[in-house]
Amino acid sequence: MRSVSIFGATGSIGQTTLDVISQQADDIEIKVLTGNGNVALLAKQAQQFKPKTVVIADESKHAQLQQLLSGLDISVQAGRDAILQAARIDVDWVMSAVVGFAGFEISLIAAQHCKTLALANKESLVCGGPLLRKTCDEHATNLLPVDSEHSAILQCLNGENLNTVERVIITASGGPFRKYTLKEMRDVDASQAAAHPNWSMGQRISIDSASMFNKAMEVIEAKELFDLSNDQIEVLVHPQSIVHSIVGFNDGNMIAQLGPANMAGAIGYALNWPERAVLDQPRLSAKDLVSLDFSELDDKRFPAVSLARRAIDMGGLSGAVFNAAKEQALDLFLAQRIGFLDMATLVERALDHYMLSDWSREMSLANIQFADETTREFVQNCLTEDVA
Ligand code: NAD
Ligand code: MG
Structure with a gap:
C-alpha cells in the first residue's frame, strides 16, 4: 500500500492526478486532499477517495465543508496553517499542484516528509530551485517533475x-x-x-x-x-x-x-x-x-523567454523576483488594469529594480518570501506611477 497526499486536488492537475490514481486504486491510500475555494468539488473528491484529512484554504468555507463531510471519518480543516501542517504528514508520494507562489512552502515542507515529491508547481523551482533541491537531497526525497517537457x-x-x-x-x-x-x-x-x-x-x-x-x-x-x-x-x-x-x-x-x-x-x-x-x-x-x-521562437513578439534567461544570468533571488512580477502582472491583466504586452514590461522593470537593490542574495525561505512580497509591491507601484 502506498500513501499519497494531493495539494491542489481541485485544480486541473489535481483532478487528473485523482483520475490516474483511481486506475490504480487497489494499492493507493489517500491521506490528504486540499483545495482553495471550490468546496463542492473538494467535498465530492473526499466522499469518493476517503482521505484521512481534507483542508480548504479559504477559511470562510470551513463550516460548509464540515457539513458536507459530516458523518465520515475525515478530519476537516481550513486555512493556510492547516495546509502547511498537512504537508508535514509523512507519506510515500506527494503531488504539489497548488498554483503560484502559494505552492512553494508546501513543496518545501512536503520535501521533508515524503519519499517522492511529484512537482507540478513549477514556481517552486523558479523561486527557490537550489533550496528545494538541497532539501530533497538532505531528506533523500525523489524530486520528479510533473510538467510535460520536464x-x-x-x-x-x-x-x-x-x-x-x-x-x-x-x-x-x-x-x-x-x-x-x-x-x-x-x-x-x-x-x-x-x-x-x-x-x-x-x-x-x-x-x-x-x-x-x-x-x-x-x-x-x-x-x-x-x-x-x-x-x-x-x-x-x-x-x-x-x-x-x-x-x-x-x-x-x-x-x-x-x-x-x-x-x-x-x-x-x-x-x-x-x-x-x-x-x-x-x-x-x-x-x-x-x-x-x-x-x-520569435523573441521580439514573445520576450518572456529572454527575460527568464536574464534572470538565470543574474542568479541570487532573481527567480523569485521574476515569478512574483509575472504573477502580479498577470493579476493586473486579469483585472483589466494593464494590457497583455505590459506583463513583460513589468517583469523587465522588476528585474532592473532587483539588480539595483541591496537585498541579501542568500537563498533562504525568508529571503525568497521577502523578494516575492517586495516585488509584488514594486509592480503594483509601477502601475500607479506611470506604466501602461
Ligand atoms: P488550477 O488553477 O487548475 O488549480 C490550482 C489548485 O491550487 C486548485 O486546487 C486550487 O484550489 C489550489 N489553490 C489555488 N490557490 C491556492 C492557495 N492560495 N492556497 C491553497 N491552494 C490554492 O491550476 P493547474 O493548471 O492545475 O496548475 C497547478 C500547478 O501545476 C501550477 O503550478 C501549474 O503551473 C502547474 N502545471 C500545470 C499543468 C496543466 O496542464 N494544468 C501542466 C504543467 C504544470
Ligand atoms: Mg509544460
Missing part, C-alpha cells in the same frame, strides 16, 4: 549518465497568439489568452502559455532540475504539442519523447517511476505523426 527529459534520461547531456530542446505550442503580430496582441483579453489550442489547463498557466511566460518558467525549471546552463536549453515552437522535449548527448545522438497533449502521461510516470504502469488514456496514431512542424 517529464519528457526525465524519460529521455532513463538509464543515461547526466554528464553526457549536451543540451535539451523543450517545445512550446506557441499558444493562441502564435501567428499574431505585436499590434494584434496589444488588445487581446483574458478569455482569448486563456483559450489554449491544445492543452486544457488552469486559467493562469493557460494565459502564461499565451505570453510564453510558461515557457520562460520552464527554461528556469529545466536549469534547476537537470543542472543545465542557459545555453544548454533551447526552445522550439511546435504547434502540435506531440514532441514534448528532445535531449542531445555528447555523441551527437538525440532522444525525443512523444505523447498526447494531456498531463495524464506525466502524472502516471511520476506516480510509478522508475517503473511504468498501464494507463487508460488516448494513444497517438501513426497518422498523428505525419505532419509535425517546428519553428524558432
